[in-house]
Amino acid sequence: MAMLARLSGVSKTFANGTLALRGLDLTIGDGEFLTLLGPSGCGKSTALRLLAGLMPPSEGTVRWQAGAAREIGFVFQDPTLMPWASVFDNVWLPLRLRNQSRKAAAKEIEQALALVGLADVAHVYPRELSGGMKMRASIARALVTHPPLLLLDEPFAALDEITRFKLNNDLLRLKTELGTTVVFVTHSVFESVYLSSRIAVFSARPGRVIAEIDIPEPLPRDESFRLSPAYAEHCRIASQALQRAMPDQAA
Amino acid sequence: MSEPRRRAATRSLMDIALPILVFLGAIGLWEAVVRLNDIQPYLLPAPSLIAQTIVKDWPLLSGSLWVTVKITFSALLLAIAGGVLLAVLFSQWKWVERSFFPFAVILQVTPIVAIAPLLLVYLDAQNAVLVCAFIVAFFPILSNTVIGLASADRSLVELFQLYRASRWRQLTLLRLPSALPYFLGGLKIGGGLALIGAIVAEIAAGSAGQGTGLAFRIAEAGYRLNIPRMFAALVLISVTGIAIFLFFSGLSQLLLGRWHDSERDHET
Numbered sequence: 001m002a003m004l005a006r007l008s009g010v011s012k013t014f015a016n017g018t019l020a021l022r023g024l025d026l027t028i029g030d031g032e033f034l035t036l037l038g039p040s041g042c043g044k045s046t047a048l049r050l051l052a053g054l055m056p057p058s059e060g061t062v063r064w065q066a067g068a069a070r071e072i073g074f075v076f077q078d079p080t081l082m083p084w085a086s087v088f089d090n091v092w093l094p095l096r097l098r099n100q101s102r103k104a105a106a107k108e109i110e111q112a113l114a115l116v117g118l119a120d121v122a123h124v125y126p127r128e129l130s131g132g133m134k135m136r137a138s139i140a141r142a143l144v145t146h147p148p149l150l151l152l153d154e155p156f157a158a159l160d161e162i163t164r165f166k167l168n169n170d171l172l173r174l175k176t177e178l179g180t181t182v183v184f185v186t187h188s189v190f191e192s193v194y195l196s197s198r199i200a201v202f203s204a205r206p207g208r209v210i211a212e213i214d215i216p217e218p219l220p221r222d223e224s225f226r227l228s229p230a231y232a233e234h235c236r237i238a239s240q241a242l243q244r245a246m247p248d249q250a251a
Numbered sequence: 252m253s254e255p256r257r258r259a260a261t262r263s264l265m266d267i268a269l270p271i272l273v274f275l276g277a278i279g280l281w282e283a284v285v286r287l288n289d290i291q292p293y294l295l296p297a298p299s300l301i302a303q304t305i306v307k308d309w310p311l312l313s314g315s316l317w318v319t320v321k322i323t324f325s326a327l328l329l330a331i332a333g334g335v336l337l338a339v340l341f342s343q344w345k346w347v348e349r350s351f352f353p354f355a356v357i358l359q360v361t362p363i364v365a366i367a368p369l370l371l372v373y374l375d376a377q378n379a380v381l382v383c384a385f386i387v388a389f390f391p392i393l394s395n396t397v398i399g400l401a402s403a404d405r406s407l408v409e410l411f412q413l414y415r416a417s418r419w420r421q422l423t424l425l426r427l428p429s430a431l432p433y434f435l436g437g438l439k440i441g442g443g444l445a446l447i448g449a450i451v452a453e454i455a456a457g458s459a460g461q462g463t464g465l466a467f468r469i470a471e472a473g474y475r476l477n478i479p480r481m482f483a484a485l486v487l488i489s490v491t492g493i494a495i496f497l498f499f500s501g502l503s504q505l506l507l508g509r510w511h512d513s514e515r516d517h518e519t
């Protein structure tokens with residue numbers, strides 16, 4: 001698989017002295033669905049932010065494939081919609097920051113909203129939406145610029161299980177339809193196995209990759225995969241790797 | 252109309268009717284106490300006499316009311332312009348905030364009554380009153396707007412960084428809208444304080460003599476033992492304060508009603 005981006009020997013120390021990452025090597029392949037799996041506070045989110053260029057690494061490098069458009073869509077843990085703007089205007093934001101008028105962007109916005117099934121509520125304010133719908137709006141906003149790389153930081157952690165399963169399926173469908181490369185952060189073994197083509201397991205802080213697990217079953221997947229023996233086997237392997245990630249923690 | 256909706260309508264009627272009834276009851280009680288005990292108007296005028304005085308003295312009082320309202324709103328406009336501008340500067344450059352915030356605090360904590368006589372030394376009475384009203388209205392608007400500008404959602408700030416938005420864009424599209432509820436809260440406080448500042452300063456300026464606002468009418472009527480007129484002027488000041496409060500509450504509802512939880516309908 002061609003490489004899209006690579007973090008080599010990356011460490012990150014925060015201003016308060018916290019060492020979040022140490023010696024992280026991670027390659028993001030073009031077109032893959034990579035999940036960063038690890039215990040809470042292990043620096044997965046930090047790795048994602050370094051990749052997005054939201055902060056510089058303290059040591060090491062973040063390299064991009066030559067000629068790759070460094071266009072990134074980012075979905076945060078919370079939907080982080082602007083409460084004073086309609087769903088439509090929220091999705092407009094990335095294009096607006098590129099000086100596209102509301103009118104010129106309208107078609108792109110409507111497409112992005114249709115993609116996540118929110119065409120009907122374009123002119124509703126965020127507070128009138130359910131948690132799942134807010135997250136869909138957030139995903140539409142991330143996709144409206146057609147980024148080749150989509151980063152998601154525990155986006156479904158706060159949702160109920162039924163909604164989460166539904167959004168998992170929608171995300172896989174979008175990923176295969178659009179051919180986007182996805183890097184997804186979660187602490188759920190089951191979610192990571194269901195979604196990914198590859199899992200990078202992080203150790204507890206300071207974080208680094210301690211295991212990489214390939215999930216060869218083709219994307220997109222459906223509920224039958226959740227019930228298959230292969231799924232159970234992948235989950236077992238991922239759980240064991242996660243156990244090793246926290247060697248000296250009581251529980 | 253369905254049953255629950257009718258019940259809700261009845262409840263909202265009660266919400267309005269009850270305070271009005273209690274208020275009217277209190278006024279009626281006052282009137283009755285004055286009449287039954289034959290209390291002289293120079294001690295405590297009856298509400299009916301106060302109402303008559305407002306009508307009778309309206310040419311004089313309306314002029315003073317206008318002066319007070321004009322000063323209050325001029326001061327408030329200056330406070331809004333100064334407060335918001337300074338808050339924006341604070342939010343853009345930390346060193347500006349560190350350098351100038353102490354001055355704002357000093358102005359805030361020093362009682363306005365103590366500053367007013369000094370201002371009268373340097374300024375004519377009307378401008379001194381204006382400056383006093385400005386000083387008291389300024390701080391809540393400044394400090395609330397500073398908090399509002401700083402309270403923009405962290406993730407949204409990161410999102411703006413991700414799309415390489417300029418500082419100007421970040422200010423206009425993110426920080427100012429985030430600050431709006433806080434600013435309007437400051438405005439509600441500042442509006443009331445501007446009126447208080449205008450009144451207090453005018454009382455302090457009293458002996459300087461050129462004032463013609465409502466506070467001056469109260470002082471003047473006091474010297475003449477015209478107690479009903481004192482009450483009449485007091486009623487007009489209260490009504491002005493209530494009007495200012497209602498105006499800014501309405502403005503807040505108008506601007507925030509669709510999206511901010513503070514203005515959410517109470518039944519939901």
